[in-house]
Amino acid sequence: MYHNILIINMMQIGDLMLTTPVLQALRRAYPTARLTLLADSRWQDLVECNPHLDACLFMDKKGTDKSLLAVLRFIRRVRAARYDLVINLHRNERSSAIAALSGAKKIIGYSKPLFASGFTQVMKNPSLARRAGKRRIPGTQHQVHSHMDVLRQGLGIEPYDGGLEMVLSEENVQLADKLWQEHFAPEDKVVAFNIGASWTTKRWLDSYFAQCADQLLEKGYKIAFFGGPMDLAIVEKCRGQMEQKDSPNLHVFTGQVSLAVLAGLLRRCSLLLTTDSGPMHIGVAMNVPVVTMFGASPVPGFYPYDGRSVLIKTPEPCHPCGIHECPKGHGDRPACMVNIPVAAVMHYVWALLEEFQGLPACQLPDHPGDYQCRVVELTKGDL
Structure with a gap:
């Protein structure tokens, strides 16, 4: 059982909205856990009232948290929270680094190769298109389904899919x-x-x-x-x-x-x-x-x-x-x-x-x- 869980997705509006079914699935699977979402501060409106979250962390990745030194300071802040489970839901360098260096007992999700060794389990994201020579091959399933596969493969649960969700103040x-x-x-x-x-x-x-x-x-x-x-x-x-x-x-x-x-x-x-x-x-x-x-x-x-x-x-x-x-x-x-x-x-x-x-x-x-x-x-x- 996990008690302190961090979910990471610091990408664009659509990417963050496609993360919201995961929050509901985790709340159902771990009703007493503390759930925290790490997101881009520009999109605070989208998730700050989400009923499945206990807290949000917001990173100003285009401003005060842009430099390497600022990212390292942010990682120190994440480590201080002592998460026992970190789930990274976007495969970019910044998110991969924060997850890999979070100090969590278990770290799962998508990762860049450079940081994969810091993960407990790295999953592929079959939603993303890939190159095959000059051709671009589309992904094979929806991004929400890939996120749910992370929960299945990494946590051994059958997640509930409640669809996209946004609650307003x-x-x-x-x-x-x-x-x-x-x-x-x-x-x-x-x-x-x-x-x-x-x-x-x-x-x-x-x-x-x-x-x-x-x-x-x-x-x-x-x-x-x-x-x-x-x-x-x-x-x-x-x-x-x-x-x-x-x-x-x-x-x-x-x-x-x-x-x-x-x-x-x-x-x-x-x-x-x-x-x-x-x-x-x-x-x-x-x-x-x-x-x-x-x-x-x-x-x-x-x-x-x-x-x-x-x-x-x-x-x-x-x-x-x-x-x-x-x-x-x-x-x-x-x-x-x-x-x-x-x-x-x-x-x-x-x-x-x-x-x-x-x-x-x-x-x-x-x-x-x-x-x-x-x-x-x-x-x-x-x-």
Whole structure:
């Protein structure tokens, strides 16, 4: 039995959200243990209210904790906590080093080779794509399933999978509710747009998003644009291509809300139209049906973990390249995304809106265990 457990994932928004099922699984397996999560301080909103955690450690890896000396000081802090089990859920140098040097009695998970000798047991992550010559082979299973395999292989337990989870503080719930009431009426049916992504090759064309927004507005839906400050320029570019860019039913929250308030707003939306991005996974955690487009991203590893959602995969044979700039495209028009047409996307947008009657996510029933989204395999004949 373990009494003091540290879980490590200091990567991006989506990576952290895909760690949340592990927290619930560990709480069920070790109900009296002290569970601590180590995460990037930028994403504190995502996990600080998680009901399965006793504590969080946050590392400012882009700021005060960036230097080697600061990392060593942080490792000293981890060692002082005397964890008896450390689980590392991302295979990068910093996380691997902290886990390997934590001083814990048992250390399991993913590791870079340099630090593997410090682990009790190192597992492969079959969710990640790999290179085979010039080809990139996608992973074989979802990232959540790989994390659960870490628990099975390293701890000998059959973990419970409760899906992605995010709990908001009462303060953030109130902030989101107030903002919603300022912009929308109770009867409004709102479709959320997240058009930004960390790579250009993950972004569907802004002109395509503009056409979708116009079609939804014509049918009486309201539109809410989300995203961070880095997405302001592309949202404005998208809006500039809309026929109804000055519609009072178009609302832009881009760069204006925290991740927690974003989540609070998403739970009132009827659908999220999004790229492969952190907000996509937040939407899943908030029970919002998702329609997403995958170009460079590998489908098996990182699809929206929700059986009601739809993923539309590019027909380009180079999928999933995993590169950030498309050699076959033109600037911000990667070939894989050019070849996911608006008509195909809107077909599934309309289908989900009809299926769930445009109800807000907070009124939709939970669906435990139903996490395999529908993957639509486009062909060249669909273009």
